[in-house]
Amino acid sequence: MASVISVPANEGISVKNERDDPEINAMALKMKENFQKSASAAAKQLNSPANVYINRAGRAVALAIAPITQKNNQDKLPKDSEDINSIKGKFSWKSIAGFYVPYIIRVINGEELKFVSVRMAETQLLSKYLHYLHADIYTCTSVRSHFITDSEAKVLNDINIKHCDAVYGKDMFYSNKDYIVRLEDVHEFYTFIEVCYKKLLCNITPGRKEKCGFIRINSESVVPYCIKDGQKYVPLFYFEGETENLRHRAVKLENWNLAYLKFCCKVQGIRNELFASDSCTVTSLDDIKNYFPPETNFEEYWPAKVVDTQLLTNQKSPHVNPPGAWIRAPPEVPAPENTISNSL
Numbered sequence: 102m103a104s105v106i107s108v109p110a111n112e113g114i115s116v117k118n119e120r121d122d123p124e125i126n127a128m129a130l131k132m133k134e135n136f137q138k139s140a141s142a143a144a145k146q147l148n149s150p151a152n153v154y155i156n157r158a159g160r161a162v163a164l165a166i167a168p169i170t171q172k173n174n175q176d177k178l179p180k181d182s183e184d185i186n187s188i189k190g191k192f193s194w195k196s197i198a199g200f201y202v203p204y205i206i207r208v209i210n211g212e213e214l215k216f217v218s219v220r221m222a223e224t225q226l227l228s229k230y231l232h233y234l235h236a237d238i239y240t241c242t243s244v245r246s247h248f249i250t251d252s253e254a255k256v257l258n259d260i261n262i263k264h265c266d267a268v269y270g271k272d273m274f275y276s277n278k279d280y281i282v283r284l285e286d287v288h289e290f291y292t293f294i295e296v297c298y299k300k301l302l303c304n305i306t307p308g309r310k311e312k313c314g315f316i317r318i319n320s321e322s323v324v325p326y327c328i329k330d331g332q333k334y335v336p337l338f339y340f341e342g343e344t345e346n347l348r349h350r351a352v353k354l355e356n357w358n359l360a361y362l363k364f365c366c367k368v369q370g371i372r373n374e375l376f377a378s379d380s381c382t383v384t385s386l387d388d389i390k391n392y393f394p395p396e397t398n399f400e401e402y403w404p405a406k407v408v409d410t411q412l413l414t415n416q417k418s419p420h421v422n423p424p425g426a427w428i429r430a431p432p433e434v435p436a437p438e439n440t441i442s443n444s445l
Contacts, residue, residue: 187253217287222287230291230297280430311328315404327365332387337383
């Protein structure tokens, strides 16, 4: 029969004092060291794209940007928000001139419109020509831009970090600081600067799609033209005399068609005030020809020394056009207090 050890009633049962136990002290010290290491690692990651917190086990855990997929969360989303697609973490890609350009979607007046980050567009796609053209050429265009929202900033950071290995730079994207523009405007602007660069360099139109040029009349007068819907249009202010009948058939040239006409005016050295507005009254070249004698000679023309106009910058020059020089910036938004700039 096994013996039983009895405990004297007057002494009771005592609880082991952990502070006096060497084994417990060693475990506590080890846990403290692990926590300090985790906290230090978390502090180093504060400059990374992901938020970091210390969980109950004392480990640093990254909060990655991810689409919201749970049905319960979807029901709580603000469905009338213009950046609802970015809140859900949605984005896509568009191939332009061999480059895959990421874009996000905004809902404006019930219509889903595609937008591209200005910085992302400049980093790869536009950089092919952007820094070789004088900034004066960008005054020909008027590309409207918008500040990004917090949700859009999260998606753009996600694209840059997770999908592109920070190819768009180490700086974070911030709301009310970074810009987006319409995807179609990015595509149009790329075509515009490509045409400008190649025509200035050697009068070659990429893709054999002529956009603009000059008509020389009787080897004397030179008039710029722009092609719209397959027809050549010339500015009405270049002509004087009996132009009232022409005005009845004249049209307003705007947007990207006007940009090409303004480019030609700059090549020719025309005063800016003559074409500084957002539209220009033009008439078709065919209508103009009817007001000249039948023997009048109209021929295609391009200035021989156009490179000397300084519209092309020296590739070896240290001068670089500032970011966003080609866009029309939105109204400034007051910066929030205690804003800290972070990098990846």
